[in-house]
Amino acid sequence: MKAINITYCSCNKYFFQNQWKSYTTMKDLVSKKIREQIPKAQLKFEDFNFPDQPKEKVENEVSAAAKDKEHKVKVILKLAKCNLCEKEGTEYFEATLQIRSANFDILEESIEYLQVRVANLRHRGMFINNVKRQPEGFDLYMSNKRIAQSLGRELQEKYGGVFKASPRLQTRNHQTSKNVYRMNILVKLPDFVKGDIILTDDGNVLRVDKLGKKIKLYDLDKGTNIVIDYEKLKYHILKKHSTYVSKVQPGLEVINPFDYQSSMVKNNPERRPDLGAEVQVVVHKGIYILS
Ligand SMILES: [Zn+2]
Incomplete structure (x- = not known):
């Protein structure tokens, strides 16, 4: 034998x-x-x-x-070392994954999430050979363009935002007469998370209910749901304040966090709080109570 x-x-x-x-x-x-x-x-x-x-x-x-x-x-x-692992720790990359967000916490969390995912994909030939800090994010140089693309989509699914992938011609392989492409993948994450309240440029006060390829929002004035592409959204985030319920009859009132007067709330909360309860509010031409 x-x-x-x-x-x-x-x-x-x-x-x-x-x-x-x-x-x-x-x-x-x-x-x-x-x-x-x-x-x-x-x-x-x-x-x-x-x-x-x-x-x-x-x-x-x-x-x-x-x-x-x-x-x-x-x-x-x-x-x-196989032909791929031998490239680990070198300049080699097939894709750059560009992650951007104006919110540093979201950026940091998304990078940590990615690192765990990449470690679990190591056996499929995925690793990061370089990380470059950019003004509003990071560029990750990755060894596998197909997996890099699906990780980009995964980030968009989890945090919402914009996903764009475009090939860049790298070289021409003369033996096979084929063009070799690298991928440029951009994931622009929003600076809000689920539960945040945003004010759109056309004056709507909306609660972020679901993140993903499409963003699901709840209109606090109208009590209706809206689904929108992140790219079409022009907004800024409203700051949440803690305050107290000052009146429940005949209408709901809370202490205005700016002038400390008892003020009517503009919206109808899903759950009515008790008198004296601590609540979260946002202020925009009146007070909105968050449940
Ligand atoms: Zn290997």
Whole structure:
């Protein structure tokens, strides 16, 4: 029985017929290789070891019991770097993901979210080779343009905003006569989050109910829902204030946070608060109570 040689990369790929191919687990891969020589062998993996360093080799022995006898199969593992992992830590990139937001907290949260996602996609060849700080955001230089694009969409789904992807011609591959493109992906996140109250340029006071490709808003005056593209929205965020309910009969009144007078509220809250309850309000040509 011949020894089995496997050159593999820590991203779950092994070198086979001049190509890097994926495998699920090393045990599955070794079992498959042994059964190519001894079909239906019963395998025992005792003391199975892996190399620690790239280029290091480790020799293992796997016992394979067949009908006639028990074979000892030599399995030699060699750790290497696949064609993609070898580009990690270099200048290499396929896509730039540009994340922008005027709100630094949203920016920071979205970057943290991305870092976790990218770490989980490492086995699919995704990594970030460079990060550049920009006036209102970050540019991330990523190794996989297809995954970079879907991560951009994911951010838009989670935080709302604008998503744009455009290819940029990088070089022409003369062997295949094909053009090689890099992707430029822009995700412009809003500076508001769910629950914020915005004032649009045409004077509507709206609560942000749902973020995503489309933004779902609730009109506090009319009590109606609106769905809009973020790009079409001209707005600014209204500051929330804490105050107290000063009257519930005949109409609802709260203490105006600016002049401390008891004032009627303009909207009809979904839940009516009790007298003296602490509530959140926004002020724009009158007071709106938030429930
Ligand atoms: Zn690899």
